[in-house]
Amino acid sequence: xxxxxxxxxxxxxxxxxxxxxxxxxxxxxxxxxxxxxxxxxxxxxxxxxxxxxxxxxxxxxxxxxxxxxxxxxxxxxxxxxxxxxx
Numbered sequence: 001x002x003x004x005x006x007x008x009x010x011x012x013x014x015x016x017x018x019x020x021x022x023x024x025x026x027x028x029x030x031x032x033x034x035x036x037x038x039x040x041x042x043x044x045x046x047x048x049x050x051x052x053x054x055x056x057x058x059x060x061x062x063x064x065x066x067x068x069x070x071x072x073x074x075x076x077x078x079x080x081x082x083x084x085x086x
Contacts, residue, residue, distance in 0.1 A: 036072035
């Protein structure tokens with residue numbers, strides 16, 4: 001396992017142990033970075049207008065199109081570190 005994969009795995013565990021629940025904006029960012037890091041670019045149809053949460057998640061993930069999985073992992077780690085510092 002590479003250094004970034006190890007740091008990413010650690011960050012996945014640490015996000016569960018944060019003293020406060022992250023804001024919805026931060027949760028959406030973490031979701032999108034996680035999906036980009038583990039799956040790659042968003043695929044499939046965009047959810048319909050009435051599926052607000054699914055649509056927001058899809059849109060956040062789709063904004064990361066073209067971001068490498070390693071870069072998404074690093075951004076996830078950096079985001080978790082920022083949340084821990086708050």
